[in-house]
Amino acid sequence: MVCLDFGTTEFRCLRRQSTCVTGRKSPAVYVSLPTDQANENLMKQMRIPVIHSDDSLIAIGAAALDLAKSMRMATVPLLIDGLVPTDDPLGRQLISTLLDSILPTPGQATPCGLISRSAIDFEQSTDLQLFAQLLLLKGYTPVPVTSSSAVAFAELGSDQFTGLVLDWGASGASLGAYRFGETLVESDLVNGGNLIDERIAKVRNRFNWDREGNRYLDTHAIEAWKKSVSVRVDTPRSDDEKLLAEIYREQLLTILMRFKTAIHASSAAWQLSGKVKFVCSGGCTQIGGFLPLIAGMVAELDLPVNLSEIHICNADQFRSTRGAMIQIELDRLTEKTVKVA
Amino acid sequence: MRLLLIGHPGLVMWKRTATMRRTRLLILAVVGWACCLAVGESFAQQRASRGASPFAPAERGRKAVNMNAARAASSSKRSEASGFTPAESSGSELTYIAVIGAVKRPAVFETTQRSVPLGELIERAGGLTSKSLGTVCMMDGGRTRVLVNLDRSADQQIEHGQVVFVAPRAGSQPQPIMTSRQPAPDKLILLSGLSRGPLLFNIGNQSRTLGDLIVSLGQSPEMLDREEVTPAHPDGGTMDLGSVLVSNTVVHFSPEAVNQVGVQQALHNGFRFEPSISLDVPTPEPENRSPPAVLASPPIPQADPKPVDAPRRAPVLATPVPPVSLHETRPSEGSRIEAVGSSIFSDEPLPFPPKLEVQQETIRDIPGKKSDGRMPLFLPRAWQNSDDSGAAADTEESARKIERTSAQRSRLGKHIVTASAVAEDQQLSNAKPARATDLSILGIDEYEDKSSSLDASFAGPPTWMILALVVGIAAASVLVSRFVPRTEILLNDTAPVTESVATDAEVEQVPTPEGEQHFLQRLILNKVSLIEEEAILPSVERLHGASIGASRMVFHEAHEGGDAGPHFKVRAPGSTRDVELRLRRLLREVTSPTQSAELVHSSLVQETSASKEGPLERALRAVERGAV
Numbered sequence: 001m002v003c004l005d006f007g008t009t010e011f012r013c014l015r016r017q018s019t020c021v022t023g024r025k026s027p028a029v030y031v032s033l034p035t036d037q038a039n040e041n042l043m044k045q046m047r048i049p050v051i052h053s054d055d056s057l058i059a060i061g062a063a064a065l066d067l068a069k070s071m072r073m074a075t076v077p078l079l080i081d082g083l084v085p086t087d088d089p090l091g092r093q094l095i096s097t098l099l100d101s102i103l104p105t106p107g108q109a110t111p112c113g114l115i116s117r118s119a120i121d122f123e124q125s126t127d128l129q130l131f132a133q134l135l136l137l138k139g140y141t142p143v144p145v146t147s148s149s150a151v152a153f154a155e156l157g158s159d160q161f162t163g164l165v166l167d168w169g170a171s172g173a174s175l176g177a178y179r180f181g182e183t184l185v186e187s188d189l190v191n192g193g194n195l196i197d198e199r200i201a202k203v204r205n206r207f208n209w210d211r212e213g214n215r216y217l218d219t220h221a222i223e224a225w226k227k228s229v230s231v232r233v234d235t236p237r238s239d240d241e242k243l244l245a246e247i248y249r250e251q252l253l254t255i256l257m258r259f260k261t262a263i264h265a266s267s268a269a270w271q272l273s274g275k276v277k278f279v280c281s282g283g284c285t286q287i288g289g290f291l292p293l294i295a296g297m298v299a300e301l302d303l304p305v306n307l308s309e310i311h312i313c314n315a316d317q318f319r320s321t322r323g324a325m326i327q328i329e330l331d332r333l334t335e336k337t338v339k340v341a
Numbered sequence: 342m343r344l345l346l347i348g349h350p351g352l353v354m355w356k357r358t359a360t361m362r363r364t365r366l367l368i369l370a371v372v373g374w375a376c377c378l379a380v381g382e383s384f385a386q387q388r389a390s391r392g393a394s395p396f397a398p399a400e401r402g403r404k405a406v407n408m409n410a411a412r413a414a415s416s417s418k419r420s421e422a423s424g425f426t427p428a429e430s431s432g433s434e435l436t437y438i439a440v441i442g443a444v445k446r447p448a449v450f451e452t453t454q455r456s457v458p459l460g461e462l463i464e465r466a467g468g469l470t471s472k473s474l475g476t477v478c479m480m481d482g483g484r485t486r487v488l489v490n491l492d493r494s495a496d497q498q499i500e501h502g503q504v505v506f507v508a509p510r511a512g513s514q515p516q517p518i519m520t521s522r523q524p525a526p527d528k529l530i531l532l533s534g535l536s537r538g539p540l541l542f543n544i545g546n547q548s549r550t551l552g553d554l555i556v557s558l559g560q561s562p563e564m565l566d567r568e569e570v571t572p573a574h575p576d577g578g579t580m581d582l583g584s585v586l587v588s589n590t591v592v593h594f595s596p597e598a599v600n601q602v603g604v605q606q607a608l609h610n611g612f613r614f615e616p617s618i619s620l621d622v623p624t625p626e627p628e629n630r631s632p633p634a635v636l637a638s639p640p641i642p643q644a645d646p647k648p649v650d651a652p653r654r655a656p657v658l659a660t661p662v663p664p665v666s667l668h669e670t671r672p673s674e675g676s677r678i679e680a681v682g683s684s685i686f687s688d689e690p691l692p693f694p695p696k697l698e699v700q701q702e703t704i705r706d707i708p709g710k711k712s713d714g715r716m717p718l719f720l721p722r723a724w725q726n727s728d729d730s731g732a733a734a735d736t737e738e739s740a741r742k743i744e745r746t747s748a749q750r751s752r753l754g755k756h757i758v759t760a761s762a763v764a765e766d767q768q769l770s771n772a773k774p775a776r777a778t779d780l781s782i783l784g785i786d787e788y789e790d791k792s793s794s795l796d797a798s799f800a801g802p803p804t805w806m807i808l809a810l811v812v813g814i815a816a817a818s819v820l821v822s823r824f825v826p827r828t829e830i831l832l833n834d835t836a837p838v839t840e841s842v843a844t845d846a847e848v849e850q851v852p853t854p855e856g857e858q859h860f861l862q863r864l865i866l867n868k869v870s871l872i873e874e875e876a877i878l879p880s881v882e883r884l885h886g887a888s889i890g891a892s893r894m895v896f897h898e899a900h901e902g903g904d905a906g907p908h909f910k911v912r913a914p915g916s917t918r919d920v921e922l923r924l925r926r927l928l929r930e931v932t933s934p935t936q937s938a939e940l941v942h943s944s945l946v947q948e949t950s951a952s953k954e955g956p957l958e959r960a961l962r963a964v965e966r967g968a969v
Contacts, residue, residue, distance in 0.1 A: 030890065
């Protein structure tokens with residue numbers, strides 16, 4: 001069994017071996033250089049594998065990161081806001097190439113968990129359709145799983161897969177309520193960590209320039225600043241921190257309000273009658289002071305769910321894929337049991 | 342005599358007598374070896390039975406470690422000398438991370454940061470040893486995550502409670518050397534889940550099982566069956582209660598299943614852990630590391646003593662105070678020693694803390710009494726101030742004595758390191774001397790040191806006995822080869838090979854439903870080992886399409902003027918390069934029979950109207966019109 005997570009920052013793949021699991025990940029970025037003999041020689045000397053396109057030399061994955069660091073170039077993400085670019089044929093081919101690098105050799109109709117942030121229906125998402133087609137061509141049977149559901153299966157095992165899950169990544173957030181692994185309510189937000197970085201970079205005039213004079217938002221600097229120890233969103237001290245805390249508060253308020261509305265509209269509230277756990281996962285939740293911030297906002301909004309604790313998961317790139325693997329395995333076991341009965 | 346015996350019938354008799362003598366020697370050697378082992382073992386048992394815990398901490402470095410912990414107690418969150426932080430002290434902001442395995446200085450590090458890059462951790466642990474495989478396992482709880490490529494994972498952030506295990510090469514585990522006088526290397530066991538962070542435990546060279554460890558920590562052995570204890574063997578094998586603990590074994594206890602009362606009881610009984618090392622204190626400069634001194638004391642301000650990045654083996658007081666003769670027992674009447682520090686042995690050069698310098702000790706003999714060349718006594722600090730009358734010293738004489746002493750100790754096969762903790766500035770000179778060298782802090786350590794010296798003397802049999810044993814074995818093999826009839830071993834090439842078939846069958850075993858459920862359980866509990874591979878790019882030569890991704894990222898295109906950003910010289914539209922290219926293309930198209938003149942003209946008009954024209958380009962257009 002294989003599970004795939006097409007994250008905005010990296011593609012991850014987890015596959016089961018006999019008694020352990022093997023993970024592969026690759027940054028979902030590429031760097032292009034003009035096709036030039038000097039550049040080709042340079043790439044050969046640096047032993048960086050490149051792909052020739054019509055007008056440029058392209059390095060993808062970890063090699064692209066190395067190249068961008070050494071030559072002070074900007075990396076280009078393969079996914080735009082977590083979505084496959086529709087007007088970039090080369091980008092789509094690069095996605096397929098990167099997918100080949102993390103996928104193992106397929107067996108016969110190997111089930112493959114496909115993690116999507118917003119939808120599990122192939123009809124709803126063109127991205128899912130593309131990924132599903134790619135996987136079918138490579139010999140896999142795609143099984144879509146939403147990201148928050150995958151986190152629920154990964155983190156709520158001790159609570160019988162019952163509780164609330166917030167998965168807030170680089171390109172969006174997903175908040176869901178689950179009971180015994182069944183999805184009760186799910187709400188999404190298309191704003192993620194990348195959008196926050198872009199907004200701060202714009203407001204604070206953080207730019208980079210390339211050799212041609214083009215100007216880019218310096219989101220890497222914002223990202224590095226966010227990871228520093230002193231930055232806290234619950235008790236902001238500087239103006240930058242206040243701006244960051246405001247954006248965080250605004251985004252959290254949006255998704256919590258959507259969730260509250262959805263849970264009021266459905267019968268999920270009374271199904272979650274007991275005290276349940278609230279699990280927060282994803283890169284955006286790793287910032288300092290996130291726990292007090294979300295605890296305060298949950299209390300302010302008065303969610304109709306009794307929470308026993310709020311837990312921030314540590315950074316684990318393969319959490320979603322592991323959760324998807326658990327979900328597919330459980331489904332498979334259940335099917336087997338039903339067939340025998 | 343031999344010449345006379347040649348050809349004599351008595352030669353045979355002589356040979357027999359010699360054979361019997363050799364046999365006797367062999368028997369004597371074997372019996373001596375066995376006696377030596379028995380005495381050593383009984384002494385070790387007697388010593389072990391004195392301690393309340395079956396896990397007596399390692400003799401080497403024990404005192405210094407305890408003193409380290411005592412000094413660190415006022416600043417560190419860990420309680421006193423045990424190196425233990427209760428699990429419930431969640432208010433602590435410190436992050437504890439352990440590095441173990443094929444690194445030079447395995448340790449538990451503490452820091453105020455949320456996470457530390459893997460590369461920095463390994464660097465602070467002294468770097469990789471030559472036995473390192475280059476693979477790193479990150480253990481988080483009972484789960485193992487393998488990072489195959491360490492170079493790519495140097496930026497990997499390690500968080501609180503995680504254990505970094507640098508995998509050694511297969512078979513590089515230190516084996517106990519029975520034929521050496523040197524003691525066997527210490528075994529470091531890492532325990533996680535017992536307290537807020539991982540704990541490093543040194544069991545010395547004792548041979549103990551996992552069951553002993555669990556029981557002596559006040560826990561139930563059934564925890565292993567309930568998978569509340571997850572042991573990780575450094576070679577990757579499985580462990581049960583009877584498995585002997587080897588160095589670098591990691592044992593994880595489920596925090597919710599740990600009996601904290603038992604742990605506290607174990608601590609009360611004398612369980613001691615290695616103190617954690619602060620990562621927030623900068624590493625001493627390399628140039629200060631050169632002197633081979635064994636001083637772990639940094640320039641610590643007295644108001645806020647803080648444990649520093651001292652080498653794990655630095656505070657080692659392996660060799661005890663030498664046997665005390667009557668006239669050296671106390672510095673009374675004539676004998677007086679002014680050495681501020683003490684002299685200790687070390688088997689490796691170790692880093693030296695900054696602002697501390699190696700200082701030769703000054704030893705004075707009894708006035709009027711000639712030195713007899715005996716080993717000088719380096720007394721505890723408490724005894725040093727007993728007689729201050731003869732403060733003036735004869736430096737040359739003392740230096741000569743030190744040389745002599747050094748030579749004597751060198752003959753014993755050890756490297757002498759003489760050091761003192763006198764610092765250059767006044768503050769440091771008022772401070773206490775180095776942890777390892779200051780014997781005056783703990784009076785009880787003298788006893789421990791003597792006992793450890795006894796242990797060191799029983800570390801192995803003497804060399805002559807080993808030689809006798811080797812010679813005896815050789816003689817026995819000769820005898821056996823002479824008298825035992827040889828059995829011919831016939832190699833049959835046509836013998837059926839059955840083992841390889843069995844191996845293939847084992848590889849392709851079908852998972853049973855029970856096995857699948859067990860795997861799923863472990864997956865849910867996040868206890869399945871994760872091996873992280875490097876993504877291998879397929880060999881793709883060429884892709885179709887132009888790269889437009891970079892243009893999406895542009896926030897503002899290159900501009901001719903403006904008020905923000907650097908100004909680049911805009912390339913003139915009619916530059917020589919452009920004209921040359923366009924001229925070539927034009928000539929190619931015009932000479933092609935398939936292209937009509939109208940098409941060329943229309944394309945040129947479109948291109949030129951889209952861009953700004955320079956004078957050269959206008960001239961080119963005129964030429965083109967003429968050509969058409």
